[in-house]
Amino acid sequence: MITMKHHHFLLVSLPIQSHINPTFRLATRLTRTGAQVTLATTISGLKTLPSISGMSYHFFPGGGADGKLTSIQELKFLGSINLKELLLTKAKEGQKVDLLIYGLSLPWVAEVARDLHVPSALFFFQSAASFSVVYHFFKSDGGVGNSNIDLTGSIKVPGLPLLRYSEIPSFLIPTHRYAYVFQEHIDTLEKQPNSFILINSFDGLEEESIKSLPDHINIFSVGPLSSGETEEPFVIDTIQDSDRETYLRWLDSKREKSVVYVSFGSLVKLQKNQKDEIFQGLIESGYPFLWVIRNQGEDDEESRRYTAEGGGLIVRWCSQVEVLNHVAVGCFVTHSGWNSTVESIVSGVPMVGYPQDADQKMNAKMVEEVWGNGVKAVADGEGVVGREEMKRCLTVVMGGGEITRNCEKLKSMAMEAMSEDGSSHRNLNRFFQTLKLVSE
Template identity: 45%
Template sequence: MNSRHFLLISLPAQGHINPTLELAKRLIHAGARVTFATTVRGLGQIKAFPSLDGLSYASFSDGFDDGTKPTDDPNHIMSEFKRVGSQTLTNLILRLSNEQHRVNFLIYTLLLPWAADVAREMAIPSAFLCIHSTAAFAIYHHYFNSQNGMHQIYNSNPPDSVQLQGLPPFASTDLPSFLLPTSPHASITPTFQEHIRTLEKDANPCVLLNTFDALEEEAIKTVDNMNLTTIGPLIPDSSFGCDLFERSKDYLQWLSSKPTHSVIYVSFGSMVVMQRKQMDEILHGLVESGRPFLWVIRSTENGREEAEDLIKNKSEEEEQGLIVPWCSQVEVLCHNSVGCCVTHCGWNSTLESMAAGVPVVACPHFSDQTTNAKLVEEVWGTGIKARVNEEGIVEREEMKKCVEMIMGGGGKGEEIRRNVERWKSLAVQAGKDGGSSQEHLKLFLEKLR
């Protein structure tokens, strides 16, 4: 294993980088060398690089290194990214092979299916690291596989629901949003089709899943023509992950001043841009709950100053709310004062909340978040999905009701807390020595020898 050199590539998004880096750490602990690469601009945005013997960093180009895109046409942007990315990734692999040890294996993440073609042309084996849920991947496979994929039919006549064996029916509103032809993000749909078709070119397609057997056993069974390997949850501790935003420094002291399991942690990730009206409704619901809350509102988001003013006006004496521009989510979720997480239900946030034993109020916006929210509420029972009005807004009364249901003394909240503790225990078991995910990773590496 000492001679094996893995190249791991990822888009420069918070939810892509951290699980990829956690996998890098685990590969290194198994005796491998790892180079982590993202785009030129993305590498420059990382605030601090985790340091580990055997880990190095590199970059490839997306064609827009200065961040300036000459067009708003998403199809042109993705096409250019594929063209330039393929060229510069090839050059990177050649350079690494000349300077250090030859790259023996490529692992790529979401929206980079062309990387597998580069690897194939260079006679390097590859694997797809799926950083969405297995249920979401199974839906992509259901849509796009070349044997009986339903995309062409669904594109002209979207389904009322999609049924995967062993799981509840997924209504159209539960599907990853970009699969719907009316979605503003439908331009990336061809890339997900390319993911499936690219894997099918491989005689033994390998997909590494950021999940664990017990959590998604049924979803794993629905994809029977690919080698699916569960290696999750890939959750870096607060000392090893990296940030694309500057962390605040005052939130831990504030959390430590609050009673056990009393704080509502609110975060909608690094990409959701919330409507001002939605922000106001959530804020009023939190204030009216009377419970302390820590809310991450990025400094670039509209409404941040107004939200801070409202907190001061409504709850100055009690110090009920604290707004920060960014924080270590794992650190916050593992703090004993946190009792609930209001989340967009990105896959990282879903896993991190579960692994910390924190129940959630799900407020999905787009992408796979809608699918994850369905699983949280109906399959795992680790939270509640907040209902929206006819404008798609979670109203303040609904937010207050959901928080009270989870954090209050009622039977539903107790059931959810029991469920999340059970899944927390199973996640820990999967990730420890001898656990299913550790054993799967070990077997994956043994097959490469």
């Protein structure tokens, strides 16, 4: 990898776990180039971050007394002022920022960077397919300003299968409260003669989506930002890992590829009837299961019942990378968030997708129809995945065959992409060269 010893990179992220986790992983990757790296977020986000050699932290205002985010508008107003002051102060101190990398929902960061003549890049930590849909959606006649979109219809995006509007990222629908933010992202990128986007993906996985974008959109896949090693990267979570010894000992007692791991991310909270259906499907399938239920609280009795009756294990937290790489795990029942999808690909574990929101439905579609490393659970008319459907999905993914072979192939491709001479390392070097931070 190119050495960036005399450069200073500033990364800006929202404190939401699905944002700050991949941003922290990217920041850690950049420290390995020898660069000085600063990660900026709100004070609530900084509370969970560890000390890393070569990395410093900065917090900007944008929340209440506890530092939590209250609105995108407040963050834009206060954050813009704070970020400008930070960039000017660093320059006066002889620590000029050479590159500013910003995450989703923060298009104003690029405006500040442009005003101060600092190069910037969007870190789009979802898939290249998702970015392609966002770009083509807002650049087409059926963009966010068109309230007459037929939500029962379909959209054709180059390099992707035909997508129903119900399958595209939900934040693109005109009535979504954050649709305007993604419109601003595209507008901001279009204002620049050359735009730069870093993607948490790899060429072998999403080559067609990357090729579908116009030449002035310089997109660089630098993932997967999950190595598959149990000790790396740092797992950022507000819940203590007091369950770690318990779940590792439990996993160690199970046969290879026999356990179903169930987790729906940090934000999804299932209704009781849906949890009951999943539980019954797990019981009737006969597979031992490890299930993460974060917001137990009043559901403690319910969780104890699941554990006692089902022979599974319920925990409030676990290191997902560690669990997915355990030899006992044979399947991942997931909400199909991109971070979880990438971690599952890197670990070679097949997925049962139960997508809820954002880009999750499209991720689940790609897993089932394009990459072939899992299936999507089909909900009934009330949006509930029944026990019979859960049993069907588990039978398919735990049965080996083509899905298992595809998982092994994708894992190998991911590992190769992140090798010293892999495509993602080459892309990161090419990114530095394109920005003229280093000579060709």
